[in-house]
Amino acid sequence: MNIQFNDETFRDDYSFKNSQRAIDRFPFPFHEDSYMYSVNMEQHQGGPVDSVYEKRFDVDEHYVSEMRDREMVLADDPLRCQSLPHMTLAGWDLLELIMVSKSEDYPELFELHREGANWHWINKPLGIDDRFVFMDDTTLPYGPMEYITRQTQGDFCVLDQREENLWMDAGIVTTQADWSLDFDIGMNFFEWHAPVPLAHEKGIFKRALKFLLNIQQGAPARRLNWTMTVNPLLDTSPENYHKWGVQKMSLTPQNLAEKQYLRVELQTFFRLPRSNALVFPIRCYLMSFKDIVSKPKWGRRLHRVVRDIPEELATYKGFIDNRPMMLEFLSRYDDGLPTSFGVWPDSHTEPALIESTS
Amino acid sequence: MNVPAPNSTAPKLTGAEKIDVTITAIVPLNDLVTRFEFKRSDGSLFPTFSGGAHTVVEMQDGDRKRLNPYSLMSDPANRETFAISVRRDDEGRGGSLFMHNKVKIGDPMVISYPVNLFSLDLRARKHLFIAGGIGITPFLAQIKQLVRTNGNWELHYSCRNASLGSYVDELTQKYPHSVHIHYDDEKDFIDLENLLHGQPIGTHLYVCGPKGMIEWVRSTAGAAGWPTAHIHYEEFLAPKPGKPFAVRLAKSGVTVKVGAHESLLEAIERLGVEAPYLCRGGACGQCETDVIESDGAFMHRDHWLEDEEKALGVKIMPCVSRFEGKTLVLDR
Ligand code: HEM
Ligand code: FES
Numbered sequence: 001m002n003i004q005f006n007d008e009t010f011r012d013d014y015s016f017k018n019s020q021r022a023i024d025r026f027p028f029p030f031h032e033d034s035y036m037y038s039v040n041m042e043q044h045q046g047g048p049v050d051s052v053y054e055k056r057f058d059v060d061e062h063y064v065s066e067m068r069d070r071e072m073v074l075a076d077d078p079l080r081c082q083s084l085p086h087m088t089l090a091g092w093d094l095l096e097l098i099m100v101s102k103s104e105d106y107p108e109l110f111e112l113h114r115e116g117a118n119w120h121w122i123n124k125p126l127g128i129d130d131r132f133v134f135m136d137d138t139t140l141p142y143g144p145m146e147y148i149t150r151q152t153q154g155d156f157c158v159l160d161q162r163e164e165n166l167w168m169d170a171g172i173v174t175t176q177a178d179w180s181l182d183f184d185i186g187m188n189f190f191e192w193h194a195p196v197p198l199a200h201e202k203g204i205f206k207r208a209l210k211f212l213l214n215i216q217q218g219a220p221a222r223r224l225n226w227t228m229t230v231n232p233l234l235d236t237s238p239e240n241y242h243k244w245g246v247q248k249m250s251l252t253p254q255n256l257a258e259k260q261y262l263r264v265e266l267q268t269f270f271r272l273p274r275s276n277a278l279v280f281p282i283r284c285y286l287m288s289f290k291d292i293v294s295k296p297k298w299g300r301r302l303h304r305v306v307r308d309i310p311e312e313l314a315t316y317k318g319f320i321d322n323r324p325m326m327l328e329f330l331s332r333y334d335d336g337l338p339t340s341f342g343v344w345p346d347s348h349t350e351p352a353l354i355e356s357t358s
Numbered sequence: 359m360n361v362p363a364p365n366s367t368a369p370k371l372t373g374a375e376k377i378d379v380t381i382t383a384i385v386p387l388n389d390l391v392t393r394f395e396f397k398r399s400d401g402s403l404f405p406t407f408s409g410g411a412h413t414v415v416e417m418q419d420g421d422r423k424r425l426n427p428y429s430l431m432s433d434p435a436n437r438e439t440f441a442i443s444v445r446r447d448d449e450g451r452g453g454s455l456f457m458h459n460k461v462k463i464g465d466p467m468v469i470s471y472p473v474n475l476f477s478l479d480l481r482a483r484k485h486l487f488i489a490g491g492i493g494i495t496p497f498l499a500q501i502k503q504l505v506r507t508n509g510n511w512e513l514h515y516s517c518r519n520a521s522l523g524s525y526v527d528e529l530t531q532k533y534p535h536s537v538h539i540h541y542d543d544e545k546d547f548i549d550l551e552n553l554l555h556g557q558p559i560g561t562h563l564y565v566c567g568p569k570g571m572i573e574w575v576r577s578t579a580g581a582a583g584w585p586t587a588h589i590h591y592e593e594f595l596a597p598k599p600g601k602p603f604a605v606r607l608a609k610s611g612v613t614v615k616v617g618a619h620e621s622l623l624e625a626i627e628r629l630g631v632e633a634p635y636l637c638r639g640g641a642c643g644q645c646e647t648d649v650i651e652s653d654g655a656f657m658h659r660d661h662w663l664e665d666e667e668k669a670l671g672v673k674i675m676p677c678v679s680r681f682e683g684k685t686l687v688l689d690r
Contacts, residue, residue: 086480089507135507162479163587214636214644217405218375218471273406274434274503276477 003109005064005125011072016232018291019061024345026287027052028295029224029264031343033304035313037199039207044222044268052266053222056101057152058283059109064125066153066175066234073174073235074150079182080237081146083158083170090158090170091145092135093272094279098148123151145170154266154283157181161278165189166212175234175284177227177263178318183238197312212269212278220270228319228326229263232286251322256329257290260322262302289329295345296353299333306330373414373425373635374470377404379440381465387443391492391524392458395432395441399466403437407472409500410592413440414470414638419456424624426453427594427639429495429566430472433502440469443524445492450596451619475641476566476592478503483560485511488548488575490567491518494525496592497566501533512536514553516567519543550578564590594639595659595678597621605686607631608650622676626690633676633690640678647674647688654683 008015018026047053052060074080083091099121103112111122117134128151132139140147149156149172158170165188173181184192189209190200199205215221229236230248251259266283293299306314306326314320335354340346379396386392398404407430417424428442447454461467476496478485485504487497494515504511513533517523519541529537540546554563563584565575572591579589599619606613607626616625623645626633636644640660649672658668660675667673674681674688 084481089480160480161477210643214642216374216471216473216636217407273472274408275480276408276411276474 003059003061003063006061008062008065010065010069010232010234014231014233016062016065016286018287021050022061023287023291023294025051025060026291027224027264027266027285028292028298028301028343028345029226030301030305032341033301033339034308035305036310037196037202037204037313039204039211041208041211041221041223041269044220044270052283052285055105056220056268057098057105057154057281058266059102059106059125059153063153067126067151069234070150070172070174077239080174081149081172082181082185083143083145084160084186087145087158087160087170087275087277088137088143090160090272090275090277090279091143093274093277094156094158095144095148096134097270097272097279098152102152126151146172152281154281157280157282158272159189159278159280161213161276164213166209166278168192173237176237176282177225177229177265177284178236178238178241180238195316197316198310215269215271215278217271217273220268222266222268225265225267227263227265227317228322229261229286230259230322232261232288234284234286248318248322251325253325253328256325257293258288260289260326260329261286262289262292289326293330293333295347295350296333297339297345297347297350299330299353300335300337301339303327303330303334374473376416376468376470379467379469381461381463381467382439384461384463387524388522390522391443391445393431393441393443394457394461395439396467396469397439404440405471406437407434407499408474408477409434409503410476410478410496411472411474411499412476412496412594412637413442413472414636415442415457416468417453417456417461419452419460422620423627424451424453424456425635425638426596427637429476429499429592431495431498434499435502435506443492443495447596451599453596473636473642475637476564476590478509478564479562479588479590481560482562482588483510484558484562485509486553486557486561486563487511487513487515488550488563488565488567488571489513489515490565490571491516491522492524493565493567493571493592495566497564498525500564501529505533512538514538514540514548516540516542516548516571550575551582554579554582554584562588562590566592569593592641593661594637594641595661596639597623597678598659598680600657600680601682603654603681603683603686605681605688607690608687609690616680621678622674622680626676631690635677638677640675643675645675645677647676647690648672649674649686650689651685651687652681652683653685654681656681 010016052058099112102110109124113120119134120131122129155173155175157168159166160169167188168184171181193205230251233244236244264285268281270279378399380399382397383395412427412429414425414427431443432441444454444457446458489497526539540548563579565572572593602618604615610631614625614629616622634644636642643662652671656671657680659678662675
């Protein structure tokens with residue numbers, strides 16, 4: 001796969017865009033015409049060729065620009081990256097996992113050469129060529145977690161496992177859906193999930209935690225989560241709410257198709273070998289409503305999901321005020337025909353939209 | 359069930375991933391304990407693991423398949439060889455006897471990926487290890503890991519007598535200041551109360567050994583005011599033989615007779631019904647199964663269910679627990 005990296009921004013002039021390939025492989029999160037929280041987890045052992053599920057750490061056309069955006073966020077706010085002292089070993093585990101995975105999965109982009117503890121890492125897209133001693137912190141410009149996650153798309157939470165719980169004791173978080181690492185650092189699974197509506201009552205977090213505690217080496221898992229974002233903005237953090245919150249009010253029926261984005265998180269879970277910690281990469285994919293409705297099935301389905309989603313969820317996800325405007329747009333792409341089961345666009349079998357005459 | 363990417367399968371719950379291995383060394387250590395070393399059959403490297411992890415070894419003993427967990431005792435950074443040490447149990451259900459009597463160098467075997475239910479708390483300022491007998495094995499790997507990262511640790515290891523002290527010489531030679539050996543036949547017992555009293559703040563306590571020892575260490579530390587989060591223990595229960603009993607598996611629509619020398623989990627697997635597990639020793643919670651109907655008495659032997667749950671008789675851990683009575687129907 002020869003990836004053309006975009007030169008684009010996720011702020012100010014928002015020059016972010018998705019190519020046709022990116023649209024085709026977008027991880028549309030709804031497998032049916034409605035949505036409710038559930039323990040939606042499955043194995044992360046590959047997926048269809050060229051899908052975002054295929055590789056352990058998906059690298060796409062936004063890679064270089066996303067890393068540039070992360071650098072800017074970190075320069076403004078160093079607390080977006082934190083690691084409690086006992087998490088350094090987990091940081092090395094993560095560095096090894098990512099370097100080994102990327103050099104095996106994308107040999108034309110990344111190379112890792114190891115002679116004992118002397119490692120040589122080449123990252124061609126970012127122009128990095130570094131030699132360092134594995135497990136020796138003094139030989140890297142940053143701690144091991146920060147070093148490798150400045151070169152990997154998506155946020156990362158590194159969870160310590162003890163007392164039958166997971167603890168958010170390290171992470172790098174610059175592309176989040178309105179939550180703060182600085183606030184959550186040191187919290188356990190139930191504490192950091194406290195703001196989520198309905199899911200606690202349904203016992204979802206209890207079951208999810210049980211599953212996570214038992215994730216084993218060599219058997220990673222994944223799930224999808226989603227929300228809505230106005231403008232292709234990666235850093236929707238509480239710290240910067242004053243900057244992006246107001247943009248939600250800039251939505252108009254005229255600009256909605258291009259300005260309103262469905263934001264999907266591909267969340268994966270890997271057990272780390274030396275530390276027995278769990279790493280939770282959260283990879284964010286953005287797609288405008290305009291691009292979504294280019295797939296008839298996705299347009300029909302998104303309309304039905306947004307229309308029927310419980311108010312609590314629409315409020316928590318922050319789009320309750322704009323929902324009527326979204327529905328007005330999306331309803332034009334829902335002719336009432338049934339949709340096929342599953343997340344794939346089924347472009348060849350799904351009927352084209354019957355344009356309404358009214 | 360929500361399925362984000364419908365073409366892939368649901369998470370595998372029946373045990374960890376498997377590795378094909380070949381036995382490369384069999385080293386008797388004393389009358390009871392033998393070390394077995396494995397290499398990967400395809401010549402590739404093992405995954406690294408964290409000290410305290412175990413592997414589940416599959417033993418094909420005639421037409422019976424046994425799966426027993428053993429702590430990995432080799433150096434976690436050694437990716438060429440995995441090693442376990444097995445204590446022969448003449449009264450047990452035969453897993454250790456199979457390893458001791460039937461396994462030969464060059465034999466192919468299947469083991470699981472490392473699973474850690476007894477990991478170090480890396481926040482600890484100091485790790486205090488208490489081992490009894492074969493309970494030394496997880497500590498051997500943890501010590502190697504801590505030595506590499508300059509961790510602060512101390513081991514108190516209690517054995518029946520000098521001739522049964524597996525790895526005593528190696529430990530005392532390499533770490534004379536950190537290792538303390540106690541022999542029962544010399545009436546040399548661990549002075550636990552004083553030992554606990556002298557520990558710096560931030561010490562974590564780990565114990566692995568016979569049931570009685572684990573209870574003694576936990577209760578002594580608890581009475582001395584140690585927070586439970588600082589007390590770690592691992593006890594793998596081997597399933598115990600018992601009276602045969604019948605169980606109906608409601609979802610699968612079959613009835614199975616559990617033999618005297620097999621566990622309920624093994625009987626379920628024998629019928630080809632998929633059942634989740636990880637530790638097969640009553641510790642991980644993975645095999646928890648709902649009881650739909652019962653008329654009789656449960657022999658709960660796991661460390662997983664709460665006492666109230668055990669009393670209610672609505673759940674059972676089939677890896678180690680049994681049943682005696684008229685009817686048992688499980689949601690499996
Ligand atoms: C250990 C890994 C995980 C981490 C670090 C994590 C972290 C988070 C965080 C920080 C939030 C935002 C909470 C807020 O509003 O402040 C969140 C939301 C949520 N999490 Fe998790 N989570 C993890 C695993 C899971 C799993 C396995 C599930 C499975 C059910 C889950 C379900 C949810 C749900 C349903 C929400 C609400 C999301 C929304 O509606 O947008 N999480 N999680
Ligand atoms: S398999 Fe671990 S408790 Fe039964």
